[in-house]
Every structure is written in structure tokens, then in C-alpha cells.
Amino acid sequence: MQDLKNTKVHILLMMQVTTTSNKLKEALIPFKSKGKSIGFVPTMGALHEGHLSLIRSAKKDNDIVVVSIFVNPTQFNDPDDYRNYPRTHERDKEVLEEEGIDFLFMPGDEEMYPGGDRTLLDFNAGNLNKTLEAAFRPGHFEGVATIVKKLFDIVMPDRAYFGQKDYQQLLVIRRLVKTFNLPIKVIGGPVKRESDGLALSSRNVLLSQAERHKVPVIYQTLRYYKAALEERAFKPQVYQEEAKAYLKSFPEFTVEYFAIRDAETLEEFNETQNPNSAVLLVALHVGKVRLIDNMVAYPKLS
Numbered sequence: 001m002q003d004l005k006n007t008k009v010h011i012l013l014m015m016q017v018t019t020t021s022n023k024l025k026e027a028l029i030p031f032k033s034k035g036k037s038i039g040f041v042p043t044m045g046a047l048h049e050g051h052l053s054l055i056r057s058a059k060k061d062n063d064i065v066v067v068s069i070f071v072n073p074t075q076f077n078d079p080d081d082y083r084n085y086p087r088t089h090e091r092d093k094e095v096l097e098e099e100g101i102d103f104l105f106m107p108g109d110e111e112m113y114p115g116g117d118r119t120l121l122d123f124n125a126g127n128l129n130k131t132l133e134a135a136f137r138p139g140h141f142e143g144v145a146t147i148v149k150k151l152f153d154i155v156m157p158d159r160a161y162f163g164q165k166d167y168q169q170l171l172v173i174r175r176l177v178k179t180f181n182l183p184i185k186v187i188g189g190p191v192k193r194e195s196d197g198l199a200l201s202s203r204n205v206l207l208s209q210a211e212r213h214k215v216p217v218i219y220q221t222l223r224y225y226k227a228a229l230e231e232r233a234f235k236p237q238v239y240q241e242e243a244k245a246y247l248k249s250f251p252e253f254t255v256e257y258f259a260i261r262d263a264e265t266l267e268e269f270n271e272t273q274n275p276n277s278a279v280l281l282v283a284l285h286v287g288k289v290r291l292i293d294n295m296v297a298y299p300k301l302s
């Protein structure tokens, strides 16, 4: 009897795929009116274990899980990156069905930017929209904030899940939610990695074999300087420069930044502060691929 009951529930809640915001909103109304909680995981597809870990957290915490797949043109500052971004929609659908999510939202460009209107959200993220990723990818966070706000307005979730892999993005989203007083709890999930430490990313498939062989050094460098901050004298400026020089010594890499910052504000970090935590962040190009990674550290003051 119990089994039959579960089967029925499963059939009723099979994954629904929608491409329009109105259909998705309509489909969610009965659940919302019954007080069911909605967990939302926005993605650009080409799903991997990093995405799935967020989806599993969302399933654990909520009655209903909505995942979106949309390769958002306004957050790409490099047209080649947008063109080459892996798109594996059919496989993604199968994976999500297996995960047992409830709704997959797969809008096209016209649905998210009607009439080709790419007006960006007017939103002041302060230093978060000036430094590091924002400096090297002009317009990136304007595009991210715009699409996430649109998606939040459609789904109106109780909880939204973002990976710490995109550390600065997570801080921007928290700020977005605060600025617009959105009743959404933002939950950050840990960085998922390959067994050799490479952070999972949809772009990893674009690495050549030789490049793939080299890139675990990013993880090793982060780990080394995290340990240095935590175990030895507190010298963030020195470590920052040392780490950058080390990564630059690999001819395969073009390093954009290696930075040790306050984990909450991404402001510079110095010996006179006594922060709870620091974050080490890195961005570099290897061949045609741009990789980012980070690690949070709990430094001991000397």
C-alpha cells in the first residue's frame, strides 16, 4: 500500500518542462497556494556534479524544486565564450529527470529578453561590481543580476541555491536580494572538484588533454596559500604576490588575478584587520578557456 502511494506521488510529480514564464508561473500556483516550499537552482546547463549538489540540497530542503537552464547572453563579455559555451540540453533533461526535480524552465532568448530588449537592471553592488571578476569581465554582473532578478520574479522561490565556485557572484546575489527586499533565502553550496582538485566547470570540457593535465596546479596553489595563511604568520600581500608569480611561471597560463580578500566584502585584507575569514580567489586563462577558483581561509594573526 505504501509503495503504491509513493508511485502515485511520483507519477503526479514527474518533471514538467516549460519554456514560457507564464506557463511556469501558472503551474506553480497550486503548490504555492498549498503552502509548499519552492527551491530554485538557476544554471546555464551542461550539468555536472557541482550543479547536482545544489539540486540535491534544494530537494532536501524544499517540497518542490525548479531548475532553469538558460545561457544568458548579457553576462558574456566575450562573444567567443558565449558561442563556445557547451550546450547539452537533451542530456541535461535526462539527468534532471533522474534527479527527480519537479520543473525545468528552459526559456529562449525572446522569452527572457522580449523584443530583443536587453535593458540591464539598475543595481548598485558597490565594490562587488568593481573588483576582480567585475574588473576583468566588464558588464558580467550587470548581466547576472538582470537575469537572476527576472528568474526570481518568475519563480518566486523560498530558497535559491548558488555555488561558492562563483564566489563573487554569490555575494552579488546576496546583495541583490537585500537591495530589493526579496523574500528569498540564498543558500551557498561548496565547490565540487575532480579527484585531482580541479573545480568542476562546464567549460572544463573545452580544455585540451595537455591543458587538463596542468590545471590542478590552480587547486594546489590555493591549498598551499590557504594553509600558509592559517598556519604561519599572516602576510596576505606577500602570499598574494608569491602565488601570482608562481602561477605566472607556467607558460600555459595567462593569470588575471590571484587575490586574498575579506571573505564578506572582497575589500583588501591587511594585518591590522582581524577578520573572521579571508578568501583566496584566482582567475586565469589556459588556452582558450578562462578558469576561476577560490578557497576560504581562516587566518591566524601573527
Ligand code: AMP
Residues within 6 Å of the ligand: 042, 043, 044, 045, 049, 050, 051, 053, 054, 161, 162, 163, 164, 165, 166, 189, 190, 191, 192, 193, 199, 200, 201, 202
Ligand atoms: P552555471 O551553470 O555555470 O551558471 O552554474 C550554475 C550554478 O552552479 C552556479 O550557482 C554555480 O556557482 C554552480 N556551480 C558551478 N560549478 C560548481 C562547482 N564546481 N561546485 C559547486 N557549484 C558549482
